[in-house]
Amino acid sequence: KNEVEQSPQNLTAQEGEFITINCSYSVGISALHWLQQHPGGGIVSLFMLSSGKKKHGRLIATINIQEKHSSLHITASHPRDSAVYICAVTIANYQLIWGAGTKLIIKP
Amino acid sequence: NAGVTQTPKFQVLKTGQSMTLQCAQDMNHEYMSWYRQDPGMGLRLIHYSVGAGITDQGEVPNGYNVSRSTTEDFPLRLLSAAPSQTSVYFCASSYSLAPGNTIYFGEGSWLTVV
Numbered sequence: 263k264n265e266v267e268q269s270p271q272n273l274t275a276q277e278g279e280f281i282t283i284n285c286s287y288s289v290g291i292s293a294l295h296w297l298q299q300h301p302g303g304g305i306v307s308l309f310m311l312s313s314g315k316k317k318h319g320r321l322i323a324t325i326n327i328q329e330k331h332s333s334l335h336i337t338a339s340h341p342r343d344s345a346v347y348i349c350a351v352t353i354a355n356y357q358l359i360w361g362a363g364t365k366l367i368i369k370p
Numbered sequence: 371n372a373g374v375t376q377t378p379k380f381q382v383l384k385t386g387q388s389m390t391l392q393c394a395q396d397m398n399h400e401y402m403s404w405y406r407q408d409p410g411m412g413l414r415l416i417h418y419s420v421g422a423g424i425t426d427q428g429e430v431p432n433g434y435n436v437s438r439s440t441t442e443d444f445p446l447r448l449l450s451a452a453p454s455q456t457s458v459y460f461c462a463s464s465y466s467l468a469p470g471n472t473i474y475f476g477e478g479s480w481l482t483v484v
Contacts, residue, residue, distance in 0.1 A: 295473065302477075303458060303477060304475065310471075310472065348413070350412075360405075360412030360414075361412050362411055
Protein backbone atom coordinates (compact mmCIF):
# COMPACT_ATOMS: atom_id res chain seq x y z
CA LYS A 263 0.00 0.00 0.00
CA ASN A 264 1.35 3.40 -0.94
CA GLU A 265 1.93 5.76 1.95
CA VAL A 266 0.41 8.66 0.00
CA GLU A 267 -2.74 7.95 -1.98
CA GLN A 268 -4.45 10.42 -4.27
CA SER A 269 -7.96 10.24 -5.66
CA PRO A 270 -9.21 10.32 -8.24
CA GLN A 271 -6.39 9.31 -10.57
CA ASN A 272 -8.09 11.06 -13.47
CA LEU A 273 -10.77 13.74 -13.46
CA THR A 274 -12.52 15.39 -16.38
CA ALA A 275 -14.90 18.28 -15.75
CA GLN A 276 -16.58 21.15 -17.54
CA GLU A 277 -15.38 24.70 -17.28
CA GLY A 278 -16.83 26.41 -14.24
CA GLU A 279 -17.23 23.28 -12.11
CA PHE A 280 -15.97 23.05 -8.54
CA ILE A 281 -13.09 20.56 -8.39
CA THR A 282 -11.92 18.48 -5.43
CA ILE A 283 -8.79 16.34 -5.39
CA ASN A 284 -8.06 14.22 -2.35
CA CYS A 285 -4.86 13.07 -0.68
CA SER A 286 -4.66 10.52 2.14
CA TYR A 287 -1.50 9.49 3.92
CA SER A 288 -0.61 6.82 6.44
CA VAL A 289 2.55 8.20 8.04
CA GLY A 290 3.33 10.94 10.51
CA ILE A 291 4.08 14.17 8.72
CA SER A 292 5.38 17.63 9.45
CA ALA A 293 3.96 19.21 6.29
CA LEU A 294 1.93 18.44 3.20
CA HIS A 295 2.57 19.89 -0.23
CA TRP A 296 0.37 20.39 -3.26
CA LEU A 297 2.13 20.87 -6.57
CA GLN A 298 1.03 21.36 -10.16
CA GLN A 299 2.64 19.78 -13.21
CA HIS A 300 1.66 21.16 -16.59
CA PRO A 301 1.91 19.31 -19.90
CA GLY A 302 5.54 19.71 -20.92
CA GLY A 303 6.64 18.77 -17.42
CA GLY A 304 7.34 21.81 -15.26
CA ILE A 305 6.42 21.31 -11.59
CA VAL A 306 5.35 24.26 -9.49
CA SER A 307 4.68 24.33 -5.76
CA LEU A 308 1.13 25.52 -4.97
CA PHE A 309 0.79 25.11 -1.23
CA MET A 310 2.63 23.86 1.79
CA LEU A 311 0.51 23.39 4.89
CA SER A 312 0.73 21.70 8.26
CA SER A 313 -2.72 22.59 9.58
CA GLY A 314 -5.97 24.25 8.64
CA LYS A 315 -6.57 25.85 5.29
CA LYS A 316 -4.80 28.01 2.74
CA LYS A 317 -6.23 29.94 -0.19
CA HIS A 318 -4.57 31.41 -3.26
CA GLY A 319 -6.84 32.83 -5.90
CA ARG A 320 -9.26 30.09 -6.96
CA LEU A 321 -7.26 27.37 -5.22
CA ILE A 322 -7.98 26.22 -1.68
CA ALA A 323 -6.07 23.55 0.23
CA THR A 324 -7.23 22.01 3.49
CA ILE A 325 -5.70 19.46 5.80
CA ASN A 326 -7.12 17.35 8.63
CA ILE A 327 -4.19 16.05 10.64
CA GLN A 328 -6.32 13.69 12.77
CA GLU A 329 -7.84 12.04 9.71
CA LYS A 330 -4.56 12.18 7.73
CA HIS A 331 -6.32 13.71 4.79
CA SER A 332 -5.98 16.78 2.61
CA SER A 333 -8.06 18.21 -0.20
CA LEU A 334 -7.27 20.61 -2.99
CA HIS A 335 -10.23 22.55 -4.32
CA ILE A 336 -10.47 24.63 -7.48
CA THR A 337 -13.39 27.03 -7.76
CA ALA A 338 -14.73 28.22 -11.13
CA SER A 339 -12.43 25.83 -12.98
CA HIS A 340 -10.91 26.89 -16.29
CA PRO A 341 -9.23 24.95 -19.11
CA ARG A 342 -5.90 26.46 -18.06
CA ASP A 343 -6.26 24.55 -14.77
CA SER A 344 -5.74 21.32 -16.74
CA ALA A 345 -2.65 19.71 -15.28
CA VAL A 346 -1.46 16.93 -13.01
CA TYR A 347 -1.84 17.81 -9.34
CA ILE A 348 0.60 16.11 -7.00
CA CYS A 349 0.41 15.65 -3.24
CA ALA A 350 3.58 15.07 -1.22
CA VAL A 351 4.25 14.81 2.50
CA THR A 352 7.32 15.73 4.53
CA ILE A 353 8.20 13.00 7.02
CA ALA A 354 10.86 12.55 9.67
CA ASN A 355 14.36 13.64 8.63
CA TYR A 356 12.63 16.03 6.27
CA GLN A 357 12.30 13.59 3.38
CA LEU A 358 9.35 13.67 1.00
CA ILE A 359 6.94 10.94 -0.02
CA TRP A 360 5.05 11.60 -3.22
CA GLY A 361 1.60 10.65 -4.45
CA ALA A 362 1.17 9.42 -8.00
CA GLY A 363 -0.75 12.52 -9.07
CA THR A 364 -4.24 13.35 -10.28
CA LYS A 365 -4.65 14.23 -13.95
CA LEU A 366 -7.25 16.98 -14.32
CA ILE A 367 -8.81 17.97 -17.64
CA ILE A 368 -11.16 20.93 -17.79
CA LYS A 369 -13.22 21.09 -20.98
CA PRO A 370 -14.46 24.42 -22.34
CA ASN B 371 17.58 34.82 -10.97
CA ALA B 372 17.15 31.74 -13.18
CA GLY B 373 15.89 29.35 -10.46
CA VAL B 374 16.74 25.72 -11.17
CA THR B 375 18.34 25.08 -14.55
CA GLN B 376 18.43 21.52 -15.80
CA THR B 377 20.07 20.25 -19.00
CA PRO B 378 19.67 18.57 -21.41
CA LYS B 379 15.90 18.58 -21.88
CA PHE B 380 15.93 15.56 -24.18
CA GLN B 381 18.52 12.82 -24.62
CA VAL B 382 18.64 9.44 -26.33
CA LEU B 383 21.32 7.03 -25.18
CA LYS B 384 22.40 3.59 -26.25
CA THR B 385 22.56 0.86 -23.64
CA GLY B 386 25.92 0.98 -21.88
CA GLN B 387 26.64 4.64 -22.61
CA SER B 388 27.27 7.07 -19.81
CA MET B 389 26.07 10.63 -19.48
CA THR B 390 25.62 13.46 -17.01
CA LEU B 391 22.46 15.44 -16.34
CA GLN B 392 23.35 18.91 -15.19
CA CYS B 393 21.50 20.85 -12.50
CA ALA B 394 22.31 24.33 -11.25
CA GLN B 395 20.48 26.72 -8.95
CA ASP B 396 21.25 30.35 -8.18
CA MET B 397 19.17 30.71 -5.01
CA ASN B 398 21.89 29.64 -2.56
CA HIS B 399 19.84 26.60 -1.59
CA GLU B 400 21.46 24.01 0.62
CA TYR B 401 19.15 21.15 -0.29
CA MET B 402 19.21 19.68 -3.80
CA SER B 403 17.81 16.43 -5.08
CA TRP B 404 17.23 14.30 -8.15
CA TYR B 405 13.98 12.46 -8.86
CA ARG B 406 12.78 10.21 -11.60
CA GLN B 407 9.16 10.17 -12.71
CA ASP B 408 7.67 7.10 -14.34
CA PRO B 409 4.10 6.67 -15.63
CA GLY B 410 1.57 5.91 -12.89
CA MET B 411 4.10 6.40 -10.11
CA GLY B 412 4.99 9.24 -7.83
CA LEU B 413 8.33 10.97 -8.01
CA ARG B 414 11.06 8.72 -6.66
CA LEU B 415 14.14 10.13 -4.99
CA ILE B 416 17.44 9.05 -6.54
CA HIS B 417 20.04 11.04 -4.57
CA TYR B 418 20.03 14.17 -2.50
CA SER B 419 22.42 16.63 -0.95
CA VAL B 420 22.08 18.83 2.12
CA GLY B 421 25.07 20.98 1.26
CA ALA B 422 28.34 21.15 -0.64
CA GLY B 423 30.39 18.02 -0.10
CA ILE B 424 27.45 16.05 1.34
CA THR B 425 25.38 13.58 -0.65
CA ASP B 426 23.21 10.62 0.25
CA GLN B 427 21.16 7.95 -1.44
CA GLY B 428 17.45 8.11 -1.94
CA GLU B 429 14.95 5.42 -2.76
CA VAL B 430 16.36 4.33 -6.16
CA PRO B 431 20.11 5.13 -6.28
CA ASN B 432 21.42 2.13 -8.22
CA GLY B 433 23.03 3.03 -11.53
CA TYR B 434 23.43 6.71 -10.63
CA ASN B 435 26.19 8.79 -9.07
CA VAL B 436 26.14 12.36 -7.79
CA SER B 437 28.58 14.88 -6.44
CA ARG B 438 28.17 18.31 -4.85
CA SER B 439 31.42 20.23 -5.16
CA THR B 440 29.66 23.61 -5.02
CA THR B 441 26.41 24.89 -3.53
CA GLU B 442 25.13 25.74 -7.01
CA ASP B 443 25.68 22.50 -8.94
CA PHE B 444 24.40 18.96 -8.45
CA PRO B 445 25.08 16.77 -11.51
CA LEU B 446 23.58 13.30 -11.89
CA ARG B 447 25.72 10.70 -13.67
CA LEU B 448 24.41 7.58 -15.35
CA LEU B 449 27.30 5.18 -15.28
CA SER B 450 26.17 2.59 -17.84
CA ALA B 451 22.72 3.37 -19.16
CA ALA B 452 20.06 0.66 -19.17
CA PRO B 453 16.58 0.69 -20.74
CA SER B 454 15.12 0.65 -17.20
CA GLN B 455 16.57 4.14 -16.78
CA THR B 456 14.27 5.52 -19.48
CA SER B 457 12.37 8.13 -17.52
CA VAL B 458 11.83 11.80 -16.89
CA TYR B 459 14.33 13.24 -14.45
CA PHE B 460 13.74 16.27 -12.25
CA CYS B 461 16.19 18.24 -10.22
CA ALA B 462 14.79 20.14 -7.23
CA SER B 463 16.15 22.51 -4.65
CA SER B 464 15.03 24.31 -1.51
CA TYR B 465 16.67 26.30 1.24
CA SER B 466 15.90 23.32 3.44
CA LEU B 467 13.10 20.76 3.71
CA ALA B 468 11.90 22.14 7.00
CA PRO B 469 8.25 23.23 6.77
CA GLY B 470 7.92 26.70 5.33
CA ASN B 471 10.46 26.27 2.55
CA THR B 472 9.25 26.14 -1.03
CA ILE B 473 10.61 23.43 -3.33
CA TYR B 474 11.72 24.59 -6.76
CA PHE B 475 11.97 22.23 -9.72
CA GLY B 476 13.87 22.23 -12.95
CA GLU B 477 11.98 21.78 -16.22
CA GLY B 478 12.77 18.09 -16.46
CA SER B 479 15.00 15.92 -18.65
CA TRP B 480 13.43 13.27 -20.88
CA LEU B 481 15.87 10.38 -21.20
CA THR B 482 15.39 7.41 -23.50
CA VAL B 483 17.77 4.46 -23.39
CA VAL B 484 17.59 2.17 -26.41
